[in-house]
Amino acid sequence: xxxxxxxxxxxxxxxxxxxxxxxxxxxxxxxxxxxxxxxxxxxxxxxxxxxxxxxxxxxxxxxxxxxxxxxxxxxxxxxxxxxxxxxxxxxxxxxxxxxxxxxxxxxxxxxxxxxxxxxxxxxxxxxxxxxxxxxxxxxxxxxxxxxxxxxxxxxxxxxxxxxxxxxxxxxxxxxxxxxxxxxxxxxxxxxxxxxxxxxxxxxxxxxxxxxxxxxxxxxxxxxxxxxxxxxxxxxxxx
Amino acid sequence: xxxxxxxxxxxxxxxxxxxxxxxxxxxxxxxxxxxxxxxxxxxxxxxxxxxxxxxxxxxxxxxxxxxxxxxxxxxxxxxxxxxxxxxxxxxxxxxxxxxxxxxxxxxxxxxxxxxxxxxxxxxxxxxxxxxxxxxxxxxxxxxxxxxxxxxxxxxxxxxxxxxxxxxxxxxxxxxxxxxxxxxxxxxxxxxxxxxxxxxxxxxxxxxxxxxxxxxxxxxxxxxxxxxxxxxxxxxxxxxxxxxxxxxxxxxxxxxxxxxxxxxxxxxxxxxxxxxxxxxxxxxxxxxxxxxxxxxxxxxxxxxxxxxxxxxxxxxxxxxxxxxxxxxxxxxxxxxxxxxxxxxxxxxxxxxxxxxxxxxxxxxxxxxxxxxxxxxxxxxxxxxxxxxxxxxxxxxxxxxxxxxxxxxxxxxxxxxxxxxxxxxxxxxxxxxxxxxxxxxxxxxxxxxxxxxxxxxxxxxxxxxxxxxxxxxxxxxxxxxxxxxxxxxxxxxxxxxxxxxxxxxxxxxxxxxxxxxxxxxxxxxxxxxxxxxxxxxx
Ligand SMILES: Cc1cc2nc3c(=O)[nH]c(=O)nc-3n(C[C@H](O)[C@H](O)[C@H](O)COP(=O)(O)O)c2cc1C
Ligand code: SF4
Ligand code: FES
Numbered sequence: 001x002x003x004x005x006x007x008x009x010x011x012x013x014x015x016x017x018x019x020x021x022x023x024x025x026x027x028x029x030x031x032x033x034x035x036x037x038x039x040x041x042x043x044x045x046x047x048x049x050x051x052x053x054x055x056x057x058x059x060x061x062x063x064x065x066x067x068x069x070x071x072x073x074x075x076x077x078x079x080x081x082x083x084x085x086x087x088x089x090x091x092x093x094x095x096x097x098x099x100x101x102x103x104x105x106x107x108x109x110x111x112x113x114x115x116x117x118x119x120x121x122x123x124x125x126x127x128x129x130x131x132x133x134x135x136x137x138x139x140x141x142x143x144x145x146x147x148x149x150x151x152x153x154x155x156x157x158x159x160x161x162x163x164x165x166x167x168x169x170x171x172x173x174x175x176x177x178x179x180x181x182x183x184x185x186x187x188x189x190x191x192x193x194x195x196x197x198x199x200x201x202x203x204x205x206x207x208x209x210x211x212x213x214x215x216x217x218x219x220x221x222x223x224x225x226x227x228x229x230x231x232x233x234x235x236x237x238x
Numbered sequence: 239x240x241x242x243x244x245x246x247x248x249x250x251x252x253x254x255x256x257x258x259x260x261x262x263x264x265x266x267x268x269x270x271x272x273x274x275x276x277x278x279x280x281x282x283x284x285x286x287x288x289x290x291x292x293x294x295x296x297x298x299x300x301x302x303x304x305x306x307x308x309x310x311x312x313x314x315x316x317x318x319x320x321x322x323x324x325x326x327x328x329x330x331x332x333x334x335x336x337x338x339x340x341x342x343x344x345x346x347x348x349x350x351x352x353x354x355x356x357x358x359x360x361x362x363x364x365x366x367x368x369x370x371x372x373x374x375x376x377x378x379x380x381x382x383x384x385x386x387x388x389x390x391x392x393x394x395x396x397x398x399x400x401x402x403x404x405x406x407x408x409x410x411x412x413x414x415x416x417x418x419x420x421x422x423x424x425x426x427x428x429x430x431x432x433x434x435x436x437x438x439x440x441x442x443x444x445x446x447x448x449x450x451x452x453x454x455x456x457x458x459x460x461x462x463x464x465x466x467x468x469x470x471x472x473x474x475x476x477x478x479x480x481x482x483x484x485x486x487x488x489x490x491x492x493x494x495x496x497x498x499x500x501x502x503x504x505x506x507x508x509x510x511x512x513x514x515x516x517x518x519x520x521x522x523x524x525x526x527x528x529x530x531x532x533x534x535x536x537x538x539x540x541x542x543x544x545x546x547x548x549x550x551x552x553x554x555x556x557x558x559x560x561x562x563x564x565x566x567x568x569x570x571x572x573x574x575x576x577x578x579x580x581x582x583x584x585x586x587x588x589x590x591x592x593x594x595x596x597x598x599x600x601x602x603x604x605x606x607x608x609x610x611x612x613x614x615x616x617x618x619x620x621x622x623x624x625x626x627x628x629x630x631x632x633x634x635x636x637x638x639x640x641x642x643x644x645x646x647x648x649x650x651x652x653x654x655x656x657x658x659x660x661x662x663x664x665x666x667x668x669x670x671x672x673x674x675x676x677x678x679x680x681x682x683x684x685x686x687x688x689x690x691x692x693x694x695x696x697x698x699x700x701x702x703x704x705x706x707x708x709x710x711x712x713x714x715x716x717x718x719x720x721x722x723x724x725x726x727x728x729x730x731x732x733x734x735x736x737x738x739x740x741x742x743x744x745x746x747x748x749x750x751x752x753x754x755x756x757x758x759x760x761x762x763x764x765x766x767x768x769x770x771x772x773x774x
Contacts, residue, residue, distance in 0.1 A: 045542040046696045048736045060735055065542045087732045091701040124725055125705045150694065169537065169694070172520065174704050176694035 006072035021063035021074060022050055032076050033085060033114045035092075035203055036151040037064040041160045047151060049085055049114065052076045060084075082118065089115050090123040095174075097129060097146035098204070105205030106215040111149060132177065137187030140194055140210055145177055147206040154178065154198035154207055166192045178206075239497045239504060241383055244374065251375035256294040258334060260284075261311045261363060262322075264297040265304075265449045266481050267442075273308035275324035280310070283331035293334060296372075299450020301363035303350065305602030310341070311363065318344035349619045350601045355582065355608045357590045358566045362450035367485050370492035373453040379498055381572035382457050385464055386506045389572075394465040395421055398568065401576035402588035407433055407524075407561030408638065408664045409740075410587070410653035416558060419548040420466040423556035430462050430471040431552065431559040433529060437476065437521035438636030439687055441667040443592040444562035446604055448475065448482035451566070452489040456512060458565030460503065461572060463510045466558050471512040474529055476519050486514055521637075521691035525739050526551075526559045528693065539695045540739035561665070563592060583609035587652035591663065597633075597670035598624045607651065614647040617670055627672040631755070635664030637684045637691075638744030640751025641677060660751040662744070677756040678763060682710040684748040692741060699742030702733035706749060713763050723760055727753060 002017045008030050015024045020043075025032045035047040043064045051060040055073035060081070075081070092098075092111065100106045132145035155167040155178065166189050170179035181189030199207050205217055239247075262277040280295045301309050306320040310330055319330055319341040326340040333339035345351075356362075366372040373379070385394050399414025420428060432455060436444040447455060459471045475483050490512050493499035501509045515533050517523045523538040530552050532538040551557025567589060571579045580588045587609040593616070596602050600622030607616060613632055623629065631641040640661035642649065649655050653663050671680065689703040709726040712718045730746035730753075737743045753760065 044695070045738055048697050048738070051736055062542060062738075083728075084732050084736050087729065088697050088736065091705065092697060094705070095701045125729075126708060128704070149697075150700070152695075169539075171694070172522070173690060173692040173694045173700055176700065 004068045004070045004072075006068055006070070006074065008074045009076055015068055017068070019068055021052060021061070021066050021068060021072075024068050025063060025074075025076060030076060031117070032063050033117050034064060035110060035114060035149065036153065038153045038157065038201055041153070041156040041201075044152060044156070047088070047149075049088055051081060051084065053078055053081060086118045086120055087124075089118050089120045090125055092149050093120070094123045094125040094127050095130070096132070096149065102214055103147065103205040104208045104212045104214060105147075105217040108215070108218045109205060110203035128174075130174075135180070135186050136210065137185035138192070138194070138210075139187065141186070141196065141199055141207060142210055143178065143180075143186060143207050144205065147204045148178055149204060149206070150176055150178070151203060152178075153201040153203065157197045157201040162193060162195050162197050164191045164193055164195075167198065241387070241504075244379060244383060244504075247371065248374045248377065251371045255375070256292050258289075258293045258315075259313045260293060260295045260330070261298045261301075261313065262295060263299070263301055263307060263309045263363065265300040265446065266479075267300065267304040268307035268309060269481070271308050271321075272324060273322075276308050276310065276322050276327045279324045279327035280331060283328035286328075287331055287335060289331065289334065293331065296366050297368070298364060299362045299367045300359075300446040300604060302354075302359070302446075302604040302606075303344065303601070304604065306344065309344075309363075311346075313364070316346050318346045320344045348601075350603070350605070350622070353611075353615065353620050354606050355590050356606050357570055357582070358447065358454070358563060358592060359450070359604070359606045360570075361454070362446065365451055367450055367452055368488055370453060370489065370496065370498075373451070377573070378453055378569075379457055381569040382460050382464075382498070383504050385461050385572060386504055386508055391421060391465045391467065394461060394572070397576045398465070398571060399576075401567075401571045401579040402583070402586075403564065403567055403571065403579065404587065404653060405561055406563035406567075406591065406665065408635070408662065410663060413560065413564055416548060416560070417462065417465055420468075420556050420558040423549060425556050427470075427553075427555045428466055428468040429552045429555055429557045430459050430466065430468045431526075431529070431533070431547075431557060432459055432471065432473040432562055432565055433524060433526065433559055434473055434475040434479070434482070434562045435517050435521075435524035435529060436479075436562070436665065437519070437524045437691070438638075438665050438667050440596055440669060441594050441636060441665050443594055443604060443666045445479050445482055447562050447566050447592075448479065449485055452482075452485045453493070454566045454569060455562055456486075456489055456493060456499065458568035459512060460499065460510045461568050462558055462560070462565065464508055466556075468558065469509045469511070471510065472515050472533055472552070473512060474515045474517055474523075474533060476517045476523075478519050483514060483516060490514070520693075521687075522693045522739070522741055525741060527739070529559070530557065539693050540741075542738060563666075584650065584652045586654055591651065591666060593666045593668040595621050595668050595670070597668075598627065598629075598672040598675070599670040600625050609652045610650050612648050612650050613642065616651070616668070617647060621670060624670065624672045627674070629670060630673050630675055631671045631677065631680075633661075633669040633671065633680065633748075634667065635662040635744075635747070636667040637687050638662060638740065638747055639664045639667075640747045641671070641680060641755065642751075643755040660747070660754055662747070676714075677752040677759050678710060678714055681749045681752045682707065682714060685710055685745070688741065688745040692745070696738040696742060698733045699737040699739075699745065702729055702737075702742070703745055705729060706733070706746065710749070713760060716763055717765060718763070719765055720761075723753075723764075 045062040045065040050063040136142035159165040180186040310319040329340040403413040404410040528538040547557040
């Protein structure tokens with residue numbers, strides 16, 4: 001195995017070949033906002049929050065899926081990146097119905113954290129106020145599609161860690177939604193083992209445990225750690 | 239089959255030909271205008287007049303002048319009849335005996351035809367797409383034989399590289415370089431994919447090639463397979479092209495029957511089988527990584543590159559993916575040589591390109607022109623200009639391209655010049671707009687298309703196209719302010735710079751190019767100030 005040296009925001013870093021820019025930044029303690037990335041499952045590069053600039057490349061590169069290379073000069077926080085990130089967060093807020101004050105994940109929401117991080121106080125884009133459904137047919141959990149940001153973390157954790165593949169994405173564009181089973185109510189999907197990994201994987205309050213109320217999703221977030229090592233330790237269910 | 243047999247078959251087919259060939263277009267466009275009825279009556283008339291010994295009626299593919307179909311063309315006289323109906327068809331045959339033909343006679347010397355340079359479409363409209371023998375009679379599959387017996391894979395790649403051919407799927411990536419990359423990748427299993435998804439609204443070049451000369455594409459794919467070391471090819475065609483699919487199926491069967499496709503092509507150790515995969519008509523499935531997902535049976539979502547398909551494509555194997563028209567150029571490059579090919583076109587864009595010329599223009603249809611021709615020559619000479627009006631703009635590149643104002647009509651048609659003026663070659667749609675056209679409407683039309691076709695995977699494209707569409711609607715309703723235009727423009731750059739795949743990266747182009755050349759149209763639509771103040 002070889003080691004690559006590179007700089008992030010002028011800070012020199014040495015890291016193993018095959019690692020991503022995001023890994024390198026984490027190791028060096030340099031924050032890069034992410035939403036669709038979840039430690040322990042594959043990366044899809046969908047939220048575009050982790051985009052960085054690399055000297056000599058005229059495209060922005062997603063840190064979560066770009067492997068490190070020798071001599072890379074990476075910038076994670078240029079004015080252009082800050083502006084684009086803020087816009088991306090505004091676009092996400094305008095797309096769904098994200099009302100923190102009445103959300104189970106208030107104070108424990110990665111979307112909220114990112115909004116604070118990029119300094120978003122309002123959206124310059126029109127709120128769409130979509131009319132999306134809520135599915136509470138499952139005995140223990142529910143999914144509120146209004147709060148879903150389509151990061152597909154639930155899809156991946158269910159498929160790759162639990163091996164059940166209850167979730168997938170249906171439709172395209174603005175009509176996309178997370179679908180359970182063969183487009184059945186969640187409670188009727190026999191493949192679901194009720195393991196709750198999707199609840200932990202969800203960065204917002206879209207998938208929640210029944211009975212939790214405003215700002216109560218807190219406890220679940222700590223179990224995210226579990227997902228990282230679940231596969232290695234053979235803990236398929238809990 | 240060996241070379242002697244191939245040549246004997248070609249010879250035999252040619253000698254069987256009757257002295258007069260009446261070509262009747264049976265492609266989708268003309269079929270929609272009942273060309274099958276026309277063909278039936280042409281056949282009947284030949285029988286009635288007892289001219290069967292010297293006249294044959296052949297169902298052929300697209301002749302290009304689709305706006306005037308059904309078309310009937312007669313060789314060797316090269317007479318062309320337009321808008322033929324089943325009722326008037328018979329008179330065409332009688333005219334061969336000295337009667338008068340009722341349908342309008344077209345002018346085959348018209349610039350629409352005369353200015354064309356037919357390389358890919360050389361045999362379109364002449365060859366019977368449902369008979370491999372007809373293709374062989376015109377020299378078909380000799381290029382494939384030549385590469386198998388006279389060339390090494392390396393020299394084939396070399397030939398394609400030095401021809402200067404660039405991908406016709408829109409991006410213009412050098413084809414030889416792509417082939418060389420896949421050829422050099424380690425691995426026993428590689429794939430060739432032909433991209434026939436053709437999702438641009440208004441484009442039908444690839445459909446026409448597949449319907450008119452399917453063997454030309456198969457021959458190109460087989461040559462590619464030999465060059466890169468692949469024994470399996472897929473051709474991905476959208477479900478909306480049933481005739482193309484039917485003709486391809488037939489062509490593949492006939493190829494297998496003669497030992498030209500399948501195991502031991504031309505009795506050589508090279509195997510090449512081709513399978514058809516039918517897409518469900520999503521525009522994004524034309525994007526190469528989405529297309530590969532779709533062939534694998536997954537949801538047609540693009541995935542981040544690298545790794546490029548050349549490295550990890552179909553089933554994680556090195557994969558060559560090229561457009562239909564790209565493959566359709568290959569046999570000619572092998573047959574006539576790279577030097578001949580690279581003598582056509584400009585320094586950096588070689589060969590010809592097919593365009594679907596539509597919109598407010600006198601002569602609609604498919605044209606194949608050498609690279610380097612100017613837009614003015616295409617629009618004014620070949621297209622005959624706007625009927626009772628003036629050209630305002632030309633849109634090229636479909637939803638990924640831009641609007642070129644009339645003042646830039648002298649721009650030459652090649653990959654780099656079009657990019658420089660904020661549009662792109664794209665796959666070959668070319669829509670002419672007159673003074674009546676609202677450019678803001680045009681921008682909104684394409685944005686509506688992208689909004690409906692984005693796969694929804696990445697944030698900027700999924701949500702950005704929705705917001706851009708709503709800005710454009712607001713402007714068109716007269717409710718927008720100058721600030722909205724600023725926000726919209728900023729969003730365009732964000733979507734362009736941050737989207738995952740080419741769809742999002744190019745979706746803002748129609749807006750940006752109209753903002754660049756027709757800003758006053760946007761400004762005219764802004765909310766009018768009242769008492770010196772803009773109402774909020
Ligand atoms: C949204 C999108 C749609 C595309 N649609 C097509 C298509 O319909 N046909 C095609 O050949 N290429 C299409 N492409 C380009 C392909 O991704 C790919 O670059 C091309 O097939 C490569 O072939 P070439 O090198 O011969 O051009 C599309 C790209 C994008 C981003
Ligand atoms: S740019 Fe658009 S089409 Fe491409 S991956 Fe993103 S959402 Fe899908
Ligand atoms: S974390 Fe990299 S794109 Fe979402």
